[in-house]
Amino acid sequence: MRIALLGGTGDIGEGLALRFARDTDHEVLVGSRDPEKARDAVEEYEETLAEHGEGDPDLNGFANEMAADRADVVVLSVPPYYAGDTVEAVADSLDEDTILVTPAVGMQGDEDGMHYHPPGTGSVTELVAQRAPDEVPVVGAYHNLAAGKLADLEVEFDLDTLVVADNEDAKTTVRQLTAEIEGLRALDAGPLANAAEVESVTPLVINIARYNDELEDVGAKWV
Amino acid sequence: MRIALLGGTGDIGEGLALRFARDTDHEVLVGSRDPEKARDAVEEYEETLAEHGEGDPDLNGFANEMAADRADVVVLSVPPYYAGDTVEAVADSLDEDTILVTPAVGMQGDEDGMHYHPPGTGSVTELVAQRAPDEVPVVGAYHNLAAGKLADLEVEFDLDTLVVADNEDAKTTVRQLTAEIEGLRALDAGPLANAAEVESVTPLVINIARYNDELEDVGAKWV
Numbered sequence: 483m484r485i486a487l488l489g490g491t492g493d494i495g496e497g498l499a500l501r502f503a504r505d506t507d508h509e510v511l512v513g514s515r516d517p518e519k520a521r522d523a524v525e526e527y528e529e530t531l532a533e534h535g536e537g538d539p540d541l542n543g544f545a546n547e548m549a550a551d552r553a554d555v556v557v558l559s560v561p562p563y564y565a566g567d568t569v570e571a572v573a574d575s576l577d578e579d580t581i582l583v584t585p586a587v588g589m590q591g592d593e594d595g596m597h598y599h600p601p602g603t604g605s606v607t608e609l610v611a612q613r614a615p616d617e618v619p620v621v622g623a624y625h626n627l628a629a630g631k632l633a634d635l636e637v638e639f640d641l642d643t644l645v646v647a648d649n650e651d652a653k654t655t656v657r658q659l660t661a662e663i664e665g666l667r668a669l670d671a672g673p674l675a676n677a678a679e680v681e682s683v684t685p686l687v688i689n690i691a692r693y694n695d696e697l698e699d700v701g702a703k704w705v
Numbered sequence: 706m707r708i709a710l711l712g713g714t715g716d717i718g719e720g721l722a723l724r725f726a727r728d729t730d731h732e733v734l735v736g737s738r739d740p741e742k743a744r745d746a747v748e749e750y751e752e753t754l755a756e757h758g759e760g761d762p763d764l765n766g767f768a769n770e771m772a773a774d775r776a777d778v779v780v781l782s783v784p785p786y787y788a789g790d791t792v793e794a795v796a797d798s799l800d801e802d803t804i805l806v807t808p809a810v811g812m813q814g815d816e817d818g819m820h821y822h823p824p825g826t827g828s829v830t831e832l833v834a835q836r837a838p839d840e841v842p843v844v845g846a847y848h849n850l851a852a853g854k855l856a857d858l859e860v861e862f863d864l865d866t867l868v869v870a871d872n873e874d875a876k877t878t879v880r881q882l883t884a885e886i887e888g889l890r891a892l893d894a895g896p897l898a899n900a901a902e903v904e905s906v907t908p909l910v911i912n913i914a915r916y917n918d919e920l921e922d923v924g925a926k927w928v
Contacts, residue, residue: 594898598905641928644913670916671909675817679912682821682905686894689902690867690927693893703926704913705864 483659486511486553488546488568489560491523494585494624497632498557499527503539504635506662510541513549520544534635551575555583555659557624562586562606569613578617581652584610585624587684595692596685600678607646607677619652621645622674623660626683628701638664641701644671644680669704706882709776711736711769711791712783714746717808717847720855721780722750726762727858729885733764736772743767757858774798778806778882780847785809785829792836801840804875807833808847810907818915819908823901830869830900842875844868845897846883849906851924861887864924867894867903892927 485502487495490512503510512527514520520543531539550556550572560568565586576582586606590599603609607622614620623645631637643660645668647653653670660668671680687700708725710718713735726733735750737743743766754762773779773795783791788809799805809829813822826832830845837843846868854860866883868891870876876893883891894903910923 592898595895596902597899598902639928644909669913669920672818672912672916675815676820676909676912679819679821679905679909682902683909686867686899686902686906687927689895689899690892693895697892697927700927703928704910704920704923705862705926 483508483555484511484553485509485659486513486549486556487559488513488549488556488572489558490514491519492559493629493633494627495559496523496527497627497629498559498624499541500530500635501632501663503527503531503541504534504536505664508540508659511549511553512541512543513546514543515546517543517545517548530635547572547575550580553580555581555656557583557585558610559585562588565606565610566613569610573615576615576618578619581619581621581655582610582614583621583623583656586610587625587681589685595689598682598685600681605677605681607681608674611674619647619649620674621647621652621656622677622680623656623668625681626687626702628699630699631701639701640665640703642667642669642704644669646671646674646677646680648673706731706778707734707776708732708882709734709736709772709779710782711772711779711795712781713737714742715782716852716856717850718782719746719750720850720852721782721847722764723753723858724855724886726750726754726764727757727759728887731763731882734772734776735764735766736769737766738769740766740768740771753858770795770798773803776803778804778879780806780808781833782808785811788829788833789836792833796838799838799841801842803841804844804878805833805837805841806844806846806879810848810904812908818912821905821908823904828900828904830904831897834897842870842872843897844870844875844879845900845903846879846891848904849910849925851922853922854924862924863888863926865890865892865927867892869894869897869900869903871896
């Protein structure tokens with residue numbers, strides 16, 4: 483399978499690129515608005531992977547549109563305020579056979595901490611679903627991953643990610659794909675309408691890391 | 706220390722009563738609007754504790770007002786729509802030396818799952834703080850505990866609860882008290898203004914239990 487990480491030069495994109503490249507046999511397409519930046523990131527990721535014994539990873543850099551066009555699964559790992567626009571920018575590269583995965587979360591910080599700040603659609607996940615072409619199956623996942631842990635291949639984690647979708651086949655594909663990453667379990671959190679409660683965990687884990695010295699880069703395990 | 710569990714005949718109240726009675730040396734006061742019901746619950750809890758080798762637990766049943774009056778820590782383990790009224794009903798029994806702990810969460814369900822539905826104050830925790838007398842320190846805790854696991858003394862768990870408060874001394878007391886329960890870690894989630902993100906986890910764990918056959922009565926571990 484081909485997995486495109488649009489905005490794959492950002493923190494969550496980097497972690498997913500490295501982990502998918504190391505732990506699975508799938509081809510990883512790193513996307514950026516600037517294809518040069520995508521290729522630079524790929525070079526950097528290849529070096530990191532080589533340092534960890536992965537000499538020949540299946541990893542390539544492209545402009546977002548090209549990455550989306552070639553992929554079976556497109557992960558929208560861009561900041562939340564770019565999520566809608568990025569979907570529209572790559573819309574012509576998507577079809578009913580391309581699964582669109584969105585990890586973005588709307589947050590606002592104040593002196594107390596981070597707070598969940600969803601758009602009028604109820605969640606960024608549902609906003610992406612609204613902006614995507616009707617035939618494209620949209621899946622919410624990777625909202626609450628500890629990005630630092632993900633991007634540091636020295637770290638062995640035991641974490642969960644929560645997956646929401648209305649299209650059950652797309653949800654199953656993303657859950658199976660995700661479970662191929664070592665130490666990552668993909669749980670079902672129901673349909674897209676349940677995305678807000680999933681997204682709310684992202685400001686929460688930031689607050690937990692801030693207020694507990696013994697924890698940093700916090701993720702969740704549901705037990 | 707004396708811990709009152711108002712609404713201590715309900716599911717979260719039962720679990721906290723049993724665990725505090727078994728795992729700590731503190732006196733547990735089970736409160737109910739009807740003192741007879743509180744005393745019946747205490748009898749039942751004593752039987753359960755005896756079955757688990759705790760023959761002489763420090764457990765007593767009272768009307769809510771009386772339980773609050775005698776306690777150092779008052780846990781408002783009532784349904785969310787009674788939380789505000791219960792605070793007002795026991796307000797005369799509270800003072801600056803009584804810590805008021807609120808675990809209640811506002812939720813609404815539909816065919817997709819449970820959704821977070823906070824009151825206008827932003828969270829039930831903040832609503833309780835508003836309705837409590839000014840001098841009473843209010844702490845949010847126990848929002849996301851797996852009530853079934855808590856109430857079943859056969860179950861050994863390894864769970865976290867998140868604690869929010871503006872009064873740092875009160876927060877520390879509740880965190881220390883909570884950590885005396887075996888397998889329970891009390892993390893700091895910041896001031897009361899961060900309560901909404903903590904409360905949002907409650908509908909989420911219900912959704913996770915619903916959509917994943919291998920999980921029931923789900924709690925969280927922050928790692």
